[in-house]
Amino acid sequence: MKINPEYRTKEALLTLYNKPLLELVFEAATIHRKFHNPNEVQMSSLLSIKTGGCPEDCGYCPQAARYQTDIDTHKLMNVDMVIEQAKNAKANGSSRLCMGAAWREVRDNRDFDKVVEMVQAVNNLDMEVCCTLGMLSEDQAKRLKNAGLFAYNHNLDSSKEFYGDVISTREYDDRLNTIDNARKAGLTVCSGGIIGMGEAVEDRVGLLLSYMEMETPPESIPINSLVAVEGTPLEEQKPIEQWEMIRMVATSRIAFPESVIRLSAGRTKMNMEAQALCFMAGASSIFAGDKLLTTPNPEYNEDMEMFRILGLTPKLAFQDGDKPVSNPDPINEKKKAEALAREKELMEAKKEAEGFEPRKIVTVK
Numbered sequence: 001m002k003i004n005p006e007y008r009t010k011e012a013l014l015t016l017y018n019k020p021l022l023e024l025v026f027e028a029a030t031i032h033r034k035f036h037n038p039n040e041v042q043m044s045s046l047l048s049i050k051t052g053g054c055p056e057d058c059g060y061c062p063q064a065a066r067y068q069t070d071i072d073t074h075k076l077m078n079v080d081m082v083i084e085q086a087k088n089a090k091a092n093g094s095s096r097l098c099m100g101a102a103w104r105e106v107r108d109n110r111d112f113d114k115v116v117e118m119v120q121a122v123n124n125l126d127m128e129v130c131c132t133l134g135m136l137s138e139d140q141a142k143r144l145k146n147a148g149l150f151a152y153n154h155n156l157d158s159s160k161e162f163y164g165d166v167i168s169t170r171e172y173d174d175r176l177n178t179i180d181n182a183r184k185a186g187l188t189v190c191s192g193g194i195i196g197m198g199e200a201v202e203d204r205v206g207l208l209l210s211y212m213e214m215e216t217p218p219e220s221i222p223i224n225s226l227v228a229v230e231g232t233p234l235e236e237q238k239p240i241e242q243w244e245m246i247r248m249v250a251t252s253r254i255a256f257p258e259s260v261i262r263l264s265a266g267r268t269k270m271n272m273e274a275q276a277l278c279f280m281a282g283a284s285s286i287f288a289g290d291k292l293l294t295t296p297n298p299e300y301n302e303d304m305e306m307f308r309i310l311g312l313t314p315k316l317a318f319q320d321g322d323k324p325v326s327n328p329d330p331i332n333e334k335k336k337a338e339a340l341a342r343e344k345e346l347m348e349a350k351k352e353a354e355g356f357e358p359r360k361i362v363t364v365k
């Protein structure tokens with residue numbers, strides 16, 4: 001049951017969201033137990049492989065170049081550095097690595113070639129690999145799929161109606177189009193939203209309605225609460241009540257029984273009791289590590305202590321889908337072959353030059 005047919009309309013979702021809290025949590029927990037192991041929570045790591053300098057204007061995002069925020073920007077990481085970080089994340093219990101680059105869209109350039117290599121390398125470590133790179137075409141999605149990408153993340157953020165209040169540089173339909181391209185390439189989809197941006201409850205369920213209307217809803221739905229960062233247009237937003245996060249998680253769980261609901265940004269504002277209620281209500285993943293791209297996240301040790309107290313165990317990789325095969329990338333292979341041929345030519349030219357007798361200059365007296 002990919003979607004719960006009882007909640008196909010905005011009205012039904014709204015009634016669900018507004019149910020007495022404990023009833024809502026009970027209903028969500030009942031569904032959660034039918035489709036998931038309630039004692040397993042996946043630890044995922046989010047790695048910013050290219051930080052800052054993004055031309056988009058997402059009002060919540062410190063990585064947008066137009067906002068004055070206090071982040072350490074950097075160009076695309078090299079592949080070895082990513083492998084090292086992935087190994088550390090795995091050693092600390094993460095079974096999924098999400099690599100994020102602050103791009104408007106994927107371009108067919110050397111940076112993308114490198115990302116393809118990163119995907120292959122991390123998939124070879126037996127971790128689920130997810131990428132969030134902005135808009136992408138079907139061909140680019142196919143290239144990532146061929147390299148062994150497990151999921152592509154592209155959030156809708158909020159309802160179609162509220163979206164324009166937060167982002168003006170690309171349309172909701174652009175986002176839907178990217179999700180569609182990922183689907184056509186055979187990737188699983190990770191897509192969710194942020195609450196606490198000043199939206200109404202109708203917008204929160206409006207986000208879920210957008211997923212209800214898809215032919216296949218996302219396999220993974222991250223639920224974030226806004227981390228209001230100084231320098232962004234949403235810096236003054238007041239934090240939401242923890243109950244709102246619990247309601248959103250529970251409503252998402254009931255509406256999409258099979259999807260993985262990820263308790264994502266904003267956990268530093270939640271106490272352990274509230275997080276426990278989220279797990280009970282169907283959240284089965286957290287992001288581990290002290291940073292979520294650029295915003296703070298609970299320390300690794302705090303999470304381990306929470307797992308111990310709640311009796312949770314980290315979920316292993318590929319419980320929700322087979323490990324993708326990493327095939328050689330035809331574009332990178334061709335470029336490597338060309339580079340080798342060029343190097344060979346250069347060597348030969350150098351050898352030839354070494355054996356070459358300099359022309360004797362005959363001076364005429």
Ligand code: SF4
Binds near residue numbers: 058
């Ligand atoms: S959310 Fe992504 S697309 Fe939007 S400004 Fe930040 S990095 Fe750019």
